[in-house]
Amino acid sequence: MTGGTRGIGRAIVEQLLELGARVLVVARTQPDVDNAITELGVAGVAADVTIAADRARIVAAARAHGPLHVLVHNAGTNVRSPLVGYDDATIERLIAINLTSPLLLSRDLHPLLRDAKDASVVHVGSVAGLTALPTGVAYAAAKAGLAQAARTLALEWARDGIRVNTVAPWYTRTPLVEPILADPARLAAILARTPLARIAEPREVAAAVAFLAMPAASYITGQCLAVDGGMSIQGLAPT
Numbered sequence: 001m002t003g004g005t006r007g008i009g010r011a012i013v014e015q016l017l018e019l020g021a022r023v024l025v026v027a028r029t030q031p032d033v034d035n036a037i038t039e040l041g042v043a044g045v046a047a048d049v050t051i052a053a054d055r056a057r058i059v060a061a062a063r064a065h066g067p068l069h070v071l072v073h074n075a076g077t078n079v080r081s082p083l084v085g086y087d088d089a090t091i092e093r094l095i096a097i098n099l100t101s102p103l104l105l106s107r108d109l110h111p112l113l114r115d116a117k118d119a120s121v122v123h124v125g126s127v128a129g130l131t132a133l134p135t136g137v138a139y140a141a142a143k144a145g146l147a148q149a150a151r152t153l154a155l156e157w158a159r160d161g162i163r164v165n166t167v168a169p170w171y172t173r174t175p176l177v178e179p180i181l182a183d184p185a186r187l188a189a190i191l192a193r194t195p196l197a198r199i200a201e202p203r204e205v206a207a208a209v210a211f212l213a214m215p216a217a218s219y220i221t222g223q224c225l226a227v228d229g230g231m232s233i234q235g236l237a238p239t
């Protein structure tokens with residue numbers, strides 16, 4: 001479980017624990033990982049998913065726990081800017097965390113997923129990868145790539161009993177988007193675009209991830225489930 005110490009990731013960890021899973025939490029900040037270990041009773045690795053040596057430590061820690069039944073790629077971030085405002089490093093960092101790292105980690109964990117015989121990989125994407133939003137092209141393109149990667153891997157790994165799906169949230173109340181939600185004008189614009197007229201709570205995104213991880217979703221693979229209060233199906237808002 002990458003990015004499991006706060007926000008959506010923390011809610012996913014809590015739901016997986018409620019369902020009886022043993023969870024390995026990955027995030028960069030050691031004290032936050034230590035808190036998760038103490039407060040939730042999980043295992044933890046302080047590691048940056050964009051660094052190869054850190055990914056090797058994640059794989060080693062996962063291997064110590066045996067077959068891997070559920071892999072959730074949730075670590076992600078965004079820097080909002082028009083394309084011409086990005087420097088090279090920022091574009092590369094956004095693609096690395098949101099797209100390249102999940103692919104590399106999935107590849108390296110494939111033997112453990114295959115050994116589980118009935119495994120589920122869940123990508124936490126974004127509606128920014130499904131439709132055009134003024135959110136920054138690097139993030140949007142990476143999240144679109146992540147949803148497509150789920151489709152391609154679902155096909156590739158079906159024979160190994162590994163399902164691969166994406167959950168695509170819209171605005172969800174987490175530290176990542178706190179500054180945006182604190183701006184009354186931006187919040188009003190988001191709510192006007194959301195048929196359910198509210199921001200998602202992290203547990204509502206986590207519920208979709210947990211469902212796709214469970215045997216209840218055993219015939220679902222290669223899909224992208226938007227958890228967006230109806231944002232992506234709205235054609236013309238009622239006036």
Ligand SMILES: NC(=O)c1ccc[n+]([C@@H]2O[C@H](COP(=O)([O-])OP(=O)(O)OC[C@H]3O[C@@H](n4cnc5c(N)ncnc54)[C@H](OP(=O)(O)O)[C@@H]3O)[C@@H](O)[C@H]2O)c1
Pocket residue numbers: 002003004005006007008009026027028029030032047048049050074075076077078097124125126127168169170171172173174175176177
């Ligand atoms: N919140 C939203 O409105 C929203 C909407 C659509 C999609 N999403 C997606 O949902 C996911 C979770 O978002 P969130 O809002 O919960 O974010 P968040 O509150 O910023 O939490 C991000 C989590 O990922 C970890 N993380 C960040 N970079 C990492 C790295 N390089 N290596 C390992 N762990 C890393 C963070 O811990 P450390 O900082 O300690 O590493 C933290 O545990 C992201 O993929 C995001 O793109 C969020």
